[in-house]
Amino acid sequence: MKRAAWSLALFGGGIFLAGCGLASNPQPPTLWLPEPVKNLTAVRAGDQVELHWTMPRHTTDQVELKGPQRAHVCWIEPMKTAQRFDAKACHADGDAEFPPDKPAAFTAQLPAELATGAPRAVAYFVELENHAGKTAGLSNAAWIAAGTAPPAVSDLHLEGVPNGVLVHWPPGAAEAGMVMRLRRTLVVQPKAPKPKEENGAPPPSQQTLEVDLSRSDEGGALDPDATLDHVWRYTAQRVLKVDVDGRTLEIAGAASEPVTIDAKDVFPPGVPAGLNAVVDEQTKAIDLSWTPDTAPDLAGYFVYRSDPTAGSGWEKVSGAAPVVPPSFEDRNVVPGRRYAYAVSAVDRDGNQSARSSAVEEELPQ
Secondary structure (H helix, E strand, O other), X not given: OHHHHHHHHHHHHHHHHHHHHHHOOOOOOOOOOEOOOXXXXXXXXXXXXXXXXXXXXXXXXXXXXXXXXXXXXXXXXXXXOOOOOOHHHOEEEEEEEEOOXXXXXXXXXXXXXXXXXXXXXXXXXXXXXXXXXXXXXXXXXXXXXXXXXXXXOOOOEEEXXXXXXXXXXXXXXXXXXXXXXXXXXXXXOOOOOOHHHHOOOOOOOEEEEEEEOOOOOOOEEEEOOOOOOXXXXXXXXXXXXXXXXXXXXXXXXXXXXXXXXXXXXXXXXXXXXXXXXXXXXXXXXXXXXXXXXXXXXXXXXXXXXXXXXXXXXXXXXXXXXXXXXOEEEEOOOOOOOEEEEEXXXXXXXXXXXXXXXXXXXXXXX
C-alpha cells in the first residue's frame, strides 16, 4: 500500500510539472539584430551622395525595435565579374543613428578616388548594427556612377518673356549623354488664376525639365510651362547619363544656387490686324470689324477715332471698359464728315498693345 501510494504521488507530480511546461515554454534570447534595409536609394550630385531608406520596425526574430538604431554606411567598387558583395570589403563612409520604422537620410562625401577618372559603377550600402556591433547583413545595393562630374552651373539668371521664362546659363562644351536639368518650384501663386489656368490644370508646384546638351550648349532654354504672374525658383545642374557595367547611371554636377523670378506679365497682346470700316446707312453708323486676337489672357479692345480733315488727335470712342467682340458700331458720327479709326488690344493685366493701322470712312449726307 505504501508503494502504490508513492507511485500515484509521483504520477500526479509528473502531470503537474508537464502542465507548467505547456503554460510557459522557454523562448530563445533575441540577438536584437535589426532587419536589413531593403529600399536604399542613392543619388550623386557633384562630390556628394544623398542616401535614403526606411528603417525597419523589427529585429530578425520579429521583436519590435526600441530607440535609435546605429547605421553604418559604406561603399564597394566591385569587380565586373563579382557576383556577391563582401561586407568586409565595404569601405566605411560614416555612421549615424535613426529611429525605427521611420524614413532615414544620410549625405555621404564621395571619396577622392571616386570623384575622378572614367565613369564606373559603385554600390553604396547601409548596415544596421545592434548594441554589440553585430549585424544581420548589408542592405540592398544602391548604385551611383563614379568619375569626373560635369562642371557646376554658375551665374544662372532668369528672364520673363510673353510665352514663359527664359533660363540663361554660361554656355559650355557639348557632350554625348549630357543634359541640363532644371528644377522649377512655385514660391508664390496669385490669388486670381491666369486665363489659361481657368480652362485647364494649374502649373505644377514642382517640375523637372531637361535640355539636351549632347550636340550643342547654347546657354539658355525657354520654359513654356512657367506661367506668368507667378513667383518661381530655379536650380540648374549638368547631368551626364552613362552606361557602365550594364547599368544606366548618372553623374550629376553640383547644382547651381537657387534663383527666383517674379514673372510678372508686362507683355501686351499683339496689335490687332484686319481692321475694316463699312457704312450702315440704315442705322446711320459706321461699323468696324477686325481679326480676333488669340492672346489667352485677352480682355478686349479699345476703339479710337480721329478727324483727319480737322487734324484732331485720337480719342477713345469705345468707352472705359474694353470691347469684348472684335467689332464696334460707331453711331456718334456726322454725315459728310470723314473719320479715321484704329484699334488696340488689352489683356487682363491692363497691358495694352499699340494701335492698329488706321482706316477711314465717311457717312454720306
